[in-house]
Amino acid sequence: MTAAAVGVGSLLAAPPAMAVDDDSWVSVPQDAYYRFSVPNAAVVTAVGSEAAMVAVEGGFGPGKTTAQLNMSRSGDNWTGTIGPLEPGLYSYRYKATVGGSEALVSFRNPGSPQEVSSDGSLNTIFVSGAESAWMADVPAGGALQTISYDSSTAGAERSALVWTPPSYDAERAEPYPVLYLLGDAGQSYREWAELGRVGQILDNLVVEGEAEPMVVVMGDGDTSEARAEVLDNIVPAAREDFNISDEPADQAIAGIGRGGSQALNLLLTDTGEFSKVGSFSGGLVSSIGSAKAAQINDATDLIRLYVGNATDSSYNQNVSLVQKLDGAGVEYEFDGVTAETGGTWNTWRENLRDFASRLFRTVDDHGPSEGNLELTGPTSLPAPGTTPTPFIDENGIVTFETGTEYADAKNVTVWGNFAPAGGWLRIPMVKSGDRWRVTVGAVPGGSYYYKFIVDRVDKKDTGNPADNLPSEPNWSTFFVAGDGLRGDFLGDVPEGQRGSVSELTYQSTAANQQRSANVWTPPGYDADRAEPYPVFFLQHGAGQTWSDWVKVGRAAQILDNLYQDGSIGPMVVVMGNGNGVNFQNELRQAIIPAVDASYNISDDPAERALAGLSMGSGHALTTLFQYPGEFAYVGGFSAFANVPATADVAAINAGTKLLRIYTGDIQDFTYQNTLALVDSLTSRGIEFEFNPVIAGPHSWDVWQKALIDFAPRLFKADTSSGIPVEATIPEAENGVLALTVADFGDGVALSAPENAGDRLRMTGALPEVTVTDSRTAQQAGLGGWAVSGQADAFTSDGQTVEAEHFGWIPQVLTPRPGLSAGDPVLTVMDAGPGLTTPGELASADREGRFGTAKLGAELRLEVPVDTQPGTYTGQVTISLFPVD
Numbered sequence: 008m009t010a011a012a013v014g015v016g017s018l019l020a021a022p023p024a025m026a027v028d029d030d031s032w033v034s035v036p037q038d039a040y041y042r043f044s045v046p047n048a049a050v051v052t053a054v055g056s057e058a059a060m061v062a063v064e065g066g067f068g069p070g071k072t073t074a075q076l077n078m079s080r081s082g083d084n085w086t087g088t089i090g091p092l093e094p095g096l097y098s099y100r101y102k103a104t105v106g107g108s109e110a111l112v113s114f115r116n117p118g119s120p121q122e123v124s125s126d127g128s129l130n131t132i133f134v135s136g137a138e139s140a141w142m143a144d145v146p147a148g149g150a151l152q153t154i155s156y157d158s159s160t161a162g163a164e165r166s167a168l169v170w171t172p173p174s175y176d177a178e179r180a181e182p183y184p185v186l187y188l189l190g191d192a193g194q195s196y197r198e199w200a201e202l203g204r205v206g207q208i209l210d211n212l213v214v215e216g217e218a219e220p221m222v223v224v225m226g227d228g229d230t231s232e233a234r235a236e237v238l239d240n241i242v243p244a245a246r247e248d249f250n251i252s253d254e255p256a257d258q259a260i261a262g263i264g265r266g267g268s269q270a271l272n273l274l275l276t277d278t279g280e281f282s283k284v285g286s287f288s289g290g291l292v293s294s295i296g297s298a299k300a301a302q303i304n305d306a307t308d309l310i311r312l313y314v315g316n317a318t319d320s321s322y323n324q325n326v327s328l329v330q331k332l333d334g335a336g337v338e339y340e341f342d343g344v345t346a347e348t349g350g351t352w353n354t355w356r357e358n359l360r361d362f363a364s365r366l367f368r369t370v371d372d373h374g375p376s377e378g379n380l381e382l383t384g385p386t387s388l389p390a391p392g393t394t395p396t397p398f399i400d401e402n403g404i405v406t407f408e409t410g411t412e413y414a415d416a417k418n419v420t421v422w423g424n425f426a427p428a429g430g431w432l433r434i435p436m437v438k439s440g441d442r443w444r445v446t447v448g449a450v451p452g453g454s455y456y457y458k459f460i461v462d463r464v465d466k467k468d469t470g471n472p473a474d475n476l477p478s479e480p481n482w483s484t485f486f487v488a489g490d491g492l493r494g495d496f497l498g499d500v501p502e503g504q505r506g507s508v509s510e511l512t513y514q515s516t517a518a519n520q521q522r523s524a525n526v527w528t529p530p531g532y533d534a535d536r537a538e539p540y541p542v543f544f545l546q547h548g549a550g551q552t553w554s555d556w557v558k559v560g561r562a563a564q565i566l567d568n569l570y571q572d573g574s575i576g577p578m579v580v581v582m583g584n585g586n587g588v589n590f591q592n593e594l595r596q597a598i599i600p601a602v603d604a605s606y607n608i609s610d611d612p613a614e615r616a617l618a619g620l621s622m623g624s625g626h627a628l629t630t631l632f633q634y635p636g637e638f639a640y641v642g643g644f645s646a647f648a649n650v651p652a653t654a655d656v657a658a659i660n661a662g663t664k665l666l667r668i669y670t671g672d673i674q675d676f677t678y679q680n681t682l683a684l685v686d687s688l689t690s691r692g693i694e695f696e697f698n699p700v701i702a703g704p705h706s707w708d709v710w711q712k713a714l715i716d717f718a719p720r721l722f723k724a725d726t727s728s729g730i731p732v733e734a735t736i737p738e739a740e741n742g743v744l745a746l747t748v749a750d751f752g753d754g755v756a757l758s759a760p761e762n763a764g765d766r767l768r769m770t771g772a773l774p775e776v777t778v779t780d781s782r783t784a785q786q787a788g789l790g791g792w793a794v795s796g797q798a799d800a801f802t803s804d805g806q807t808v809e810a811e812h813f814g815w816i817p818q819v820l821t822p823r824p825g826l827s828a829g830d831p832v833l834t835v836m837d838a839g840p841g842l843t844t845p846g847e848l849a850s851a852d853r854e855g856r857f858g859t860a861k862l863g864a865e866l867r868l869e870v871p872v873d874t875q876p877g878t879y880t881g882q883v884t885i886s887l888f889p890v891d
Contacts (some may be wrong), residue, residue: 030119030130032101036673039134040090043076043101048084050103059106060141060463061085064113065099067092067403067432068425069450072316072355072434075102075420086685088674091427091702094136095353098202100128109417109462110700123202124195131202137765137871141211141360148210149173151200156244160232165738167227167241167247167600168197170206171211172220177250183250183256184221184367187281188239188359189228189266191288192351199225201354208360219367222251228262233269234276235377236728259366261285263355264321268292269788271328275299279306283366287358288312288350290324295335303337309365310339312359314777317404318349318446326385343379346402349450377837391442396470403487404448407843409459410469414441416461421445423457428701429708433460452494454561456482456707474558478551484559492843493708498714500567506530508563510639511581513601517588524583524598526606527566532577534607540603541578541614544594544638545714546585546623548645553584560707565714573793573888574719574845579608585619590626593634612662616721618642620710621677628654628684636662640721644713645705647680650691659693665720666695669713674704698799719797719845722764723886744782746887749775754880764871766836773815773864776848780856781813790891791825791856794849797884801868803877808870810881811841815864817848825855828862836869848885 036672050058061078067089068074078087096574103112113128115121123129124441135143147215149172158165175183189200199205205223226241235724237260245251252258260281262270269290275293276282284307295303303310310332312782322344332339342361348354361376380402388406389398398406407421420433425447436443436459443459458481459466471483488498506529515522532540545562547555556562562582569575584599594617601607617638619627624643631641632651635658646668650656659666668688670681688695698716703709757769773796780792798810812835817828829847833839840846849862866883 008296021469032116033132036088037090039092039094039136040088040673041092041132042088044077045078045085045101047080047085049116049161050085053101054103054105054112056105058103058112060104062102062104062433063087063099064102065097066353067097068434068447070316070348070448072318072353072447074425074434076426076430076432078216083118089426089430089673090674092132093136094134094139094206096139096142096202096356097132097134098123098129098352099132099574100126100130104418104463111304111418124197125193135873139767140413142206142207142356143211144335145173145210145214147173149175149213150205151206154244154248154539156240158227158230158236158240159237160230160240165227165240166196167244168200168225169245170200170223170225172222172862173210174684175220178459179250180191182250182252182257185245185251185259186221186223186261186363187237187258187365188223188225189233189244189260189262189269190225191262191264192229192264193262196227196345203356203359205359208356209363210213212360212364218364221363221367223363228266230268234273237269238280255279255282255306256781257282257367259283259285259309261287261349261362263287264289264290264417266664267321271607274303274307274310278302279408282307283309285311285313285358285362286328287355287362288315288319288321288325289328290321291328291331295331295337297335300335300337310337311342311365312339313342313345313354313362314349314381314382315345315349315354316347316402316449317400319354320350322349323385324653326382328383331759340373341375341382341808343375344382346378346380349448353734356709358474388444388446391440391444395472396468399485399487402761403450403452403489404446405450405485405487406444406446407434407457407459407468408470409436409443409461413443413459413461413466416443418462420460421457422460422465423455425450425455425457428672428695428703429706430704431706450487450489452487452489452491452498453708454484454486454493454497454711455560456484456559458482461812476555476558478555479559482559484774486561488558490840492712492715492840495840495844496568497561497564498568499564500571504530504571505567506563507532508557511601513597513603515584515588516592516597522553522584522597524553524581524601526602527563527580527583529566529570529577529579530607532579536607539607539609539614541576541616542606542608543580543616543618543640543718543721544581544618545582546617546626547582548589548619548621548623552586552800553582556582560711560714562714565711565778566718567632569715572845573795573886574797575891576722576888578722579606585623585626589770591630594626595629595634595637597882610772612637613639613664614722616640618644618717619642620713621647621705623762624648631663631666635659639664641666642713642717643667643684644667644677644710644717645671645677645681646684647677648684648686648687648775650693654691654693656692663694666693667698667717667720668695669698669709669717670700671703671705671709672700675709678773699802715844743779744887744889745779746779746794746885747779748885749777755866757866762872764868765872767872767874769868771866772881775820776862778849778851778860778862778887780851780858780860782857784824787853787856787889788891789853790889791851791853792850792887793847793890794844794862794885794887795829796842796848796864796886797845797886801879801881803875803879807839807874808868808874808879808881809835810836811839811845812868812870813842813881813883814839814867814869815842815846815848816867817846818863818865819849820861820863823853823855823860826857826860827851834867834869836871842883850890
């Protein structure tokens with residue numbers, strides 16, 4: 008394998024100012040991270056006594072599912088931190104558990120304004136960012152005002168909320184078109200503004216020219232006589248107070264849930280009254296005859312249906328609705344199934360945005376929104392107790408179910424690493440017969456561990472057939488297929504392409520005991536190979552044991568996937584037991600000799616690596632400080648240690664090819680220890696690399712990402728200087744496979760930023776890459792070669808742009824049969840992975856490998872328009888691999 012690194016830099020634009028929230032119990036220690044701190048005195052006031060547990064509950068779970076973040080008592084306060092939250096709006100409340108009765112008491116900060124009319128305990132947080140810019144405040148936007156009217160159905164005065172567009176003119180000669188919005192059962196009409204952000208959504212659409220200026224009326228549909236309430240009460244009141252049209256072509260109506268059903272019923276009972284009708288998670292009970300269908304088609308310009316994923320309670324109603332409309336011949340549009348979220352405001356805000364942009368104007372696209380799924384048929388869960396748990400469907404919807412042993416429980420939740428970046432949340436379960444169930448999703452691709460909390464007591468899911476975890480007997484695990492780093496690298500590779508995991512028993516230095524280690528060997532491992540394999544020793548943390556990297560961390564799957572895509576070469580990986588021993592003695596006197604005796608591994612320090620998480624990082628670093636030069640590659644994940652005064656700095660630097668340090672974010676309790684370690688290494692002059700902070704707490708999500716990054720750096724040429732490196736793999740005297748990179752001076756300077764609406768785009772060209780293959784047919788066999796590239800994060804004065812924002816379009820500059828360019832790698836701004844993981848630059852098969860091949864690529868860095876300004880630098884590593 009050969010490699011070269013290229014430095015890349017660019018200048019970005021300035022961000023807007025951060026918003027300040029109204030709840031004094033909430034602070035923002037970093038962008039998109041939220042810390043909740045509730046005075047215990049306020050908890051006692053809300054509960055009437057001391058609480059057994061306090062949590063903040065909000066839409067923090069997968070698919071914005073309602074979930075609870077446990078808060079810990081520290082002195083006079085209960086505190087908890089979550090993040091980074093994706094841009095968007097979150098509603099939340101505080102919940103206290105009463106010991107004994109296990110009753111839950113909801114409350115909010117009494118010093119904060121009541122933000123949600125229908126639920127006095129709810130507050131909201133708006134997280135700004137490029138993804139939520141479409142529902143951010145707009146300077147000089149439209150106006151929201153309340154009108155009152157006499158309701159004939161309620162026999163009392165009622166109110167409606169009305170939004171008028173920017174520069175609304177009550178005297179305009181041409182009346183404004185109007186959209187009437189209805190809410191779901193249990194919702195207040197004001198929720199359209201409080202949780203739906205209707206004002207901000209319409210402001211942004213109108214200002215950007217993506218919607219016609221219109222008036223939006225949010226009426227009170229809480230009645231069994233919706234037709235009379237809308238047509239006899241709400242519509243006349245709105246026409247009296249506002250300059251709106253009474254022409255059917257200028258009138259639209261839509262609603263959520265019950266409100267969507269009311270809008271569809273009006274389509275039948277008063278066909279032509281509204282020329283545009285939208286249903287957000289609605290349904291229709293009435294049948295439709297062919298004559299009515301023809302009348303609807305003649306009088307209605309737009310019928311558009313929306314529904315959330317399988318967690319939306321109206322999902323099957325929409326299956327029936329579509330079948331009913333199709334059967335009658337009614338012309339309609341279907342936006343598709345919202346893939347990530349169910350029947351929540353997150354879905355309905357997107358629905359409103361799409362629907363409003365289609366009203367009173369010509370629209371070319373009549374298909375589903377990008378990323379939405381087909382509605383293939385009704386969904387149903389297995390009968391209770393009939394299958395192993397959890398149940399996972401093809402779209403990442405996960406259902407947890409208990410056994411009947413908790414039939415008398417008062418409060419059951421499922422606890423797992425479901426929070427953003429792998430933090431821990433509790434998701435409330437619902438009593439279903441003698442069992443408890445909850446369905447959440449869509450759950451992002453990756454591996455998960457969880458347990459049930461039954462009346463505040465940890466319990467294992469006995470219905471899960473996954474292996475028991477010796478270090479955490481109450482945990483169970485599952486994997487969800489999907490995109491993203493963890494989804495891509497934590498899944499099983501096909502049978503026949505996997506490495507092997509075996510158990511090695513060795514005599515420990517601890518009280519002369521026998522202990523075990525897991526050993527991963529690559530596909531095709533040859534115990535008699537003339538050239539011994541490099542070896543990587545990978546350690547667990549405190550409270551864990553030797554099997555955790557495989558059973559929880561899915562290290563075998565990570566290594567299999569890295570090997571399959573050519574990111575790592577053949578190596579042996581040893582995961583030993585570091586508990587209760589002098590680790591340096593255990594490693595050098597017990598583990599290494601046992602591995603030497605059982606596996607074909609190299610004794611060359613240049614082909615030995617050592618890393619660990621948490622306690623294991625301390626073990627790895629202490630070994631480096633005490634025995635410099637014995638391991639050329641050392642890594643610390645959630646690392647903590649200090650360089651001892653006796654450390655031989657010169658020997659450490661001379662004998663170490665790579666020392667790389669990783670940490671989680673401010674939620675990782677070793678975060679400050681890692682920063683202290685970095686200071687210690689720097690002050691002592693020890694050469695090292697500090698990986699950009701990985702979002703997440705002290706958790707497997709962080710350590711898996713660290714391993715995915717660290718393993719491909721092992722046993723390769725040093726490219727940290729950014730100077731091209733040439734290396735060869737001689738198979739015989741008359742043939743080589745080599746890679747060179749054209750001179751690139753100080754690096755590649757990308758173009759000035761181009762503003763592309765939601766992003767800044769900077770481009771450049773990869774220096775010309777040359778691959779020379781003079782191997783004979785006997786040397787190369789039936790294989791060829793492949794060249795891949797991977798980028799590091801871009802940094803500038805403490806700010807980081809992750810490599811997922813950096814992509815390329817590969818090019819073959821010397822085309823010939825059997826030589827092909829890799830697929831373009833899109834950035835995260837276009838829902839791609841970026842070069843955070845290796846992307847193929849080019850490959851050659853048996854026919855195209857021989858001779859010289861010149862390769863290139865168009866480089867592209869795309870970042871949100873509010874990215875912190877500065878000159879950002881990063882590196883692209885280009886690697887060449889023979890392919891069997």
